[in-house]
C-alpha cells in the first residue's frame with residue numbers, strides 16, 4: 003500500500019476501557035473506570051446547564067477563567083497552567099512536544115497505558131522500569147535512564163496498583179535525572195490523598211518537573227473530558243503552541259470552573275471515598291485476600307491466581323457488578339475495583355465472600 007502511517011503508530015494497541023454493560027443484565031453497577039459514584043458537584047451541573055445558552059459561541063482560547071479558578075484553589079500561578087481534553091491530551095502534548103523518533107519515554111511496569119500510547123504516537127520508544135512489589139522503584143527508574151530518555155512518567159498514586167511513593171523519593175528521582183529529561187507527575191488521584199498537593203513543591207523548586215491533573219476522577223466529570231497541567235513556564239509555553247485553540251468546549255470550561263471552586267464537595271468526596279475504601283481493604287484482608295495500602299479511589303485485591311480472579315469477576319458480573327480485569331497491565335491475579343457507593347461496596351464484598 004502506498005499510504006503508510008508514521009513509524010510506531012501501527013504498534014499502538016487500541017485502548018481497552020472499563021466495560022460498561024453485561025449481556026443479559028439490565029441493571030449494572032460500573033466499578034471499572036474509577037469514576038466518582040456520587041457524580042459531580044451540584045454547582046458544576048448548574049454551570050453546565052447554564053452554558054447551554056451559549057453553545058453558538060466559540061469557547062475562550064486562553065481558558066483564563068478556568069485557569070484562574072484552579073490557580074486560586076491550588077495557590078498556583080495561572081500562567082503556568084494549561085488545560086486539556088482530559089489529562090490524556092496533556093500527556094499526549096508532552097510526548098509530541100518533547101519526544102520523537104530515537105527518543106525514549108520511561109515509565110513503570112504497571113504504569114498507566116496512555117504513556118505508552120502517546121509515546122508511540124509521537125514516534126518515540128516506550129521503556130519500562132520494573133517496580134518493587136507494585137511500588138515505583140526510583141533506583142530502577144534511574145537505572146533505566148539513557149542519553150535518549152526525554153520524559154519520565156510516574157502516577158502518584160498509581161493506577162492500577164493504587165500505591166504511592168513518598169515525596170522524598172520523588173525528589174530523589176527528579177534530582178537524579180539529567181537536565182534534558184522532564185519528570186511528569188501524574189496526579190489523577192492526588193485529591194484522594196489527604197493534604198497531598200501532587201508534589202507541587204518539587205515543581206516550583208526545579209526546572210524539570212511537570213504535573214498533570216484531571217477532572218475525571220474526584221470531580222466526577224469524566225464524561226466532559228477536562229484535565230490540566232502545571233509546570234515551568236517554558237514547558238507550558240511549548241505545549242500551548244501545540245494545543246488546539248478551542249480544545250475545551252464552553253460547557254466543559256464552565257462545569258470545571260464550578261467544580262474546582264466547590265472545595266467543600268471535593269473534601270466530602272475524599273472523606274467518603276477513604277471511609278469506604280478502607281472498609282473494603284479491611285474486609286478483603288479479613289478474607290485473607292492481600293491488598294496493598296490503597297491511596298486512590300479503587301482497591302486492587304490479589305487473589306490466589308488468575309483462575310480465582312476470573313471466577314470472582316464472573317460471579318460479580320452475574321450480580322451486575324462490573325469491575326476491571328487488569329491482566330493487560332500484567333496483574334492477572336488481581337481485580338481493580340472502583341470504590342462505589344456504600345451499598346455497592348457492600349454488594350461487592352458480599353459477592354467476593356460467596357466465591358471464596
Ligand SMILES: *Cc1c(COP(=O)(O)O)cnc(C)c1O
Nearest residue numbers: 088089090114161190216218229
Ligand atoms: C484516569 C487517569 C487519568 C485521567 O485521564 P483523563 O484523560 O483526565 O480522563 C490520568 N492518569 C491516570 C493514571 C489515570 O488513572
